[in-house]
Amino acid sequence: MYSEKVMEHFANPRNVGEIPDANAVGQVGNAKCGDIMKMYMKIEDNVIKDVKFKTFGCGAAIATSSMATEMVKGKTVDEALKLTNKAVMEALDGLPKEKIHCSVLAEEAIQSAINDYRRRNGEDVPEDKEYTCEH
Numbered sequence: 001m002y003s004e005k006v007m008e009h010f011a012n013p014r015n016v017g018e019i020p021d022a023n024a025v026g027q028v029g030n031a032k033c034g035d036i037m038k039m040y041m042k043i044e045d046n047v048i049k050d051v052k053f054k055t056f057g058c059g060a061a062i063a064t065s066s067m068a069t070e071m072v073k074g075k076t077v078d079e080a081l082k083l084t085n086k087a088v089m090e091a092l093d094g095l096p097k098e099k100i101h102c103s104v105l106a107e108e109a110i111q112s113a114i115n116d117y118r119r120r121n122g123e124d125v126p127e128d129k130e131y132t133c134e135h
């Protein structure tokens with residue numbers, strides 16, 4: 001059902017944990033399955049110097065958080081905002097159809113953290129949209 005890359009990131013997730021002095025923290029949750037993803041970032045001069053996550057969720061959510069954090073580390077916030085769940089899935093060699101929504105959680109957790117950073121810097125960023133998933 002899962003690609004080797006998904007299984008590998010699920011078994012050895014990268015960047016798990018918290019950043020105590022993070023200056024960007026985002027959280028998204030899925031009301032239906034109850035899964036929660038929290039993302040911590042240390043951003044300097046608009047560059048994501050460090051990123052860590054905590055995911056209380058299914059294997060696909062953990063694998064996509066792991067891959068998504070790897071993909072945004074060292075990027076500027078503008079580049080990171082462009083990361084799509086599709087790009088994360090492709091990097092993982094795909095996900096089963098019924099697990100696609102789990103990768104949306106990773107994309108939105110990154111956006112949520114960056115929005116938090118922007119608010120802290122006085123930017124007028126709208127509240128995070130409610131995450132809704134159809135399963």
Ligand code: FES
Pocket residue numbers: 030033034035057058059060061099101102105
């Ligand atoms: Fe809830 Fe994957 S995130 S089932």
